Amino acid sequence: MSENLQRLTLAALAHVALIAAWYLFVRLGDVPQFVMPSPGATLNALLEPEYGWWTNAAVTGTEIFAGYFLALVIGVGLALAFTWSRTLESFFMPLLVSLNMIPKVALGPLIIVWFKYGILPNSIMAFSICVFPILLTTARGLREIEPELLDLVRSLKGSRWQLFSKVQLPGALPYIFSGMKVAAILAVAGAVVGEFLGSDKGLGYLMLQVQVTLDTPAMFMAVLLITLLGMLLYGFVLALERLLVVKDARLE
C-alpha cells in the first residue's frame, strides 16, 4: 500500500513540476503572452464570460461521449456477430481492414456535406475514428481461445452459448478494454477535428475564434479542457475495467 502511495505521490509531483517549469519558463524568459501565457493567465481566461466555456465544453463532451458510445456498441456488436458466423467474418473483416486504412480526418468535409454541421457530424467523426480499434481488438479477443479449453467444454457437450458466455466473452473482456482505451484517446481527437472542420459550437470551434484575436490564454484553456474531457472518459473506462476484469487478466 505504501508503495502505491509512493507511486501516486511521484505521479502528482511530475504534474506539479511541469506546471512549475511552465511558470518559470514564461516568467524568467519574459515570454510574451500571445506566444505562451503563464498558468495564471490561462486560468484567468476562464473568467471571460462571452467564451461560453461550459456550453462549449458540454458540446464537445457530448460529441466525444456520443461518438464513443456508438463506436462501443457497434464495434463490439459487429465483433460478436463475427464469432457467430464465420462467413460473415470472412466477408466483412477484410473489407473493414481496408476501410480502416482510410484516414478518417479526410472524411470530414464529406461528413459535413452529408450531415451539415453541429453535434451529429462531429459525433460521427469521433465514432468513425474510434470504432475500428474497438472492433478489431474485440474480434481478436473473441478468437483467442485456447484449443484445449474448447476441448474441455466440448467433452462436456457444452452448447455454443455456454462456450460463449462462460469462456469466450469473459476471456475477451481484457481485449475489449484495451481497444476501448485506445479509442478513448482517438474519440477526443475525432470530435475536435470535426469542430475544426466545420462547426458553430464546441471547444474546437472556440479555439478557432480566439485564434483570430490571438487570445492564446484562451487557446491554452481550451486545450486543457479538451484534455480533461479525454481524461474523464479514459478514467471512466479504467474504473470500469478495474471493476470487471480480474487483475491478472488485464492487458497492459
Add this chain to the structure above:
Amino acid sequence: MTQPFIQLRGVKKIYRSGRAEHLAISDATFDVMPGDLVSLVGPSGCGKSTLLKILAGLHGHDGGEVRIGSAEHAFDPSRDVGMVFQAPLLLKWRRILENVLLPAEILGLPMGEARERAKALLALVGLGGNEDKYPYELSGGMQQRAAIARALVHDPKLVLMDEPFGALDALTREKMNLELLRIWKESGKTIVFVTHGISEAVFLGSRVVVLTAGPARMADNFAIDLPYPRTLDTKTHERFGEYTRRIYRLLGME
C-alpha cells in the same frame, strides 16, 4: 468376472489434410478395467493424445471398435468424462471454487450439491482454504490440483489426463505423482494417463500401454505388478527397473 470398462479393438485413426494422409494410430487394442489407472506412454507423435480424444468423444476413429461402459458401469460420454490437460486452463476471471464448478454449470447439475462437492474435492486435492483465490495467486502445481478437482466435480466415471504434470518442475512433479495416486485411490475413478515420462508411467500405472511413433502403433501392453500404495521406495524396487527397461527397449533407446 468383471467386464472391462473400456475395450479398444484395432482402433485406427487417420488425419487427412488435402490429399495427404497421416496415420495417427494403427491397431490400438487394449482393455481398461473399472478402477484401473492406465498409463499411455510414448514419444511425441505416437498418437497418445489422439487416443485420449477418441476416448473423450472429441474425435471419431477410422476403423476398429471403441466400447466404453458395461452393464454395471453405464457410460454417458457427456457426463462421465473428466479431463485434465498439460496446462491448468483455469479461467483467470473466476475464483478457484468457481473454476472447479465449471463442468457442473455446463452440465446443469444442482448447484448447491455441486458447491459442497467442489469444496470437498478442493480439500481432497490439498487446496482447502483456497476456494476464494484467483488462479494467479496459486503456483503452477496448485493450479494443476485445482484442474484435477475440476475434472472430478461432476463425478465422472472416467478421468482422462494428457501429460498433466508435463509443465511442472521435477520436484513438484514427483509430489503430484504421489498426490494423484492418493486421489485416485480415494475417488475410485478409472484413469487414463498420457505421459512421455517412462518412470512416471510405471510408477503410476496399474497397466502400461506403450505406443511408438513413425509408424504410430501400439507396441506393448502389460500390467504393472507393484503393490499400492506406492511410495518413493517403489522406484528402487527390482521390478520397477525391469518395467522401465522394457519400455526403453520398446522405444529403441537401448
